Amino acid sequence: MPNAKLQIGVLAVQGAFIEHERILESLGAEVFEIRQLRDLDRHLDGLVLPGGESTVQGKLLCDLKLFEPLRQKIANGLPVLATCAGAILLAEHIAGESKAHFATLPAVIRRNAYGRQLGSFFTENEVAHIGKVPQTFIRAPFFESVGSDVEVLSRTASSNTDANATSATKQIVAVKYKNQIALSFHPELNSDTSIHQYFLNLAK
Amino acid sequence: MPEQNRYELNKNLAQMLKGGVIMDVTTPEQAKIAEAAGAAAVMALERIPADIRAAGGVSRMSDPKMIKGIQDAVSIPVMAKCRIGHFAEAQILQAIEIDYIDESEVLSPADDVFHINKREFNVPFVCGAKDLGEALRRIEEGASMIRTKGEPGTGDIVQAVRHMRLMNQEIARISSLREDELFNRAKELQVSYDLVRYVHDHKKLPVVNFAAGGVATPADAALMMQLGAEGVFVGSGIFKSGNPAKRAAAIVQAVTNYTDAKLIAKLSEDLGEAMVGINEQEIALLMAERGK
Numbered sequence: 001m002p003n004a005k006l007q008i009g010v011l012a013v014q015g016a017f018i019e020h021e022r023i024l025e026s027l028g029a030e031v032f033e034i035r036q037l038r039d040l041d042r043h044l045d046g047l048v049l050p051g052g053e054s055t056v057q058g059k060l061l062c063d064l065k066l067f068e069p070l071r072q073k074i075a076n077g078l079p080v081l082a083t084c085a086g087a088i089l090l091a092e093h094i095a096g097e098s099k100a101h102f103a104t105l106p107a108v109i110r111r112n113a114y115g116r117q118l119g120s121f122f123t124e125n126e127v128a129h130i131g132k133v134p135q136t137f138i139r140a141p142f143f144e145s146v147g148s149d150v151e152v153l154s155r156t157a158s159s160n161t162d163a164n165a166t167s168a169t170k171q172i173v174a175v176k177y178k179n180q181i182a183l184s185f186h187p188e189l190n191s192d193t194s195i196h197q198y199f200l201n202l203a204k
Numbered sequence: 205m206p207e208q209n210r211y212e213l214n215k216n217l218a219q220m221l222k223g224g225v226i227m228d229v230t231t232p233e234q235a236k237i238a239e240a241a242g243a244a245a246v247m248a249l250e251r252i253p254a255d256i257r258a259a260g261g262v263s264r265m266s267d268p269k270m271i272k273g274i275q276d277a278v279s280i281p282v283m284a285k286c287r288i289g290h291f292a293e294a295q296i297l298q299a300i301e302i303d304y305i306d307e308s309e310v311l312s313p314a315d316d317v318f319h320i321n322k323r324e325f326n327v328p329f330v331c332g333a334k335d336l337g338e339a340l341r342r343i344e345e346g347a348s349m350i351r352t353k354g355e356p357g358t359g360d361i362v363q364a365v366r367h368m369r370l371m372n373q374e375i376a377r378i379s380s381l382r383e384d385e386l387f388n389r390a391k392e393l394q395v396s397y398d399l400v401r402y403v404h405d406h407k408k409l410p411v412v413n414f415a416a417g418g419v420a421t422p423a424d425a426a427l428m429m430q431l432g433a434e435g436v437f438v439g440s441g442i443f444k445s446g447n448p449a450k451r452a453a454a455i456v457q458a459v460t461n462y463t464d465a466k467l468i469a470k471l472s473e474d475l476g477e478a479m480v481g482i483n484e485q486e487i488a489l490l491m492a493e494r495g496k
Contacts, residue, residue, distance in 0.1 A: 013461075120216070
């Protein structure tokens, strides 16, 4: 297997972490769940911050004393794949809120940017270095702005017909900054594995 | 009619709630306490089940204004209940852009035969189920999430445990059936062959399955998670207890680390008074018998 022996930790405090684990395992990586501080005792080649509710995950990270050790690892260059709630955890600023979480990604992200569940949508779209991929947006955020050294990987226009006229402008939904890949959408909900493979290449 | 991907998107939202706790709240203040304590979503309702049970009478959908107040107070998903079969209440909840509708036996049923045709809606539905047949019938009608039908407002976990165990046993039984036996099983369960086939092939429901009804302590939540629940609803258990914020946060952590008894022991310390429970034998009204 090309990805054999890669040790990938998946934050498993809340949300859709099993979906990430299945895809990473199908690609040959060795996957383990991070639920407590002691789970960080082992070697990590990469970290996945899954979708779920960012407020819940942010609180549990602190309650379980995972926050600071993980923040340091990310700041020190550990490859990270963050989807939806995970991207909110990484962003330096959350629009309209004074508090952020890891704040390791120079970007402003807006929570529930497409509205409530009725604004959730599915589309297919180009992602730089990877190609066309399925993109599932669930009460998704998008990036309002990113730092000058952040690479924009994908922009998407909402297909949601209920959305107002501004949805015609394409929003930033995938970015890369050094070791961090952050996505508004959920590659773990579709069978396409190309984004996870791209992440594993970064973790090698 | 809903667009093609809508049902998938609605099942996906339930996936995002996994490993989380969904809490009943009656005011924006309670919603904020729940969110701060780590709720993955809140259920907005005028009266929590324990009070519905105490008050008696007909119980209906909550005031949309009250629900909107809660929507404005938090960033997490907001759910609300409509009566079984009351599709007009569901239409109203969809109109105010609720994130999930619970077609719930906690409210008085509006129809004693038909459930809502949930396939006609864009918003997702969660429904209660005591066994696999009920679960698959609700999924056939368009539910994108299932929960146990533990007896609401009692603080008694026994029914939720019974439903979860029964569901697991029935799924295991279907998985072990020969392919040519699935047609008859579909007939017995009054559901389509395709659904029975899915359960046979995947050894699970095609949607996320949560525990609900009677969860009052971190240990109750851990019990349900170990029995296979993918997350937990807590109704009266939090805001009918002595220290709601502390109890809520403890239940949230117990759901994440549901096999770590040492941690749950610590979480269970000094939680104050738990809600007063009522045993199964002491109640006149079994809400789980509503809607089959």
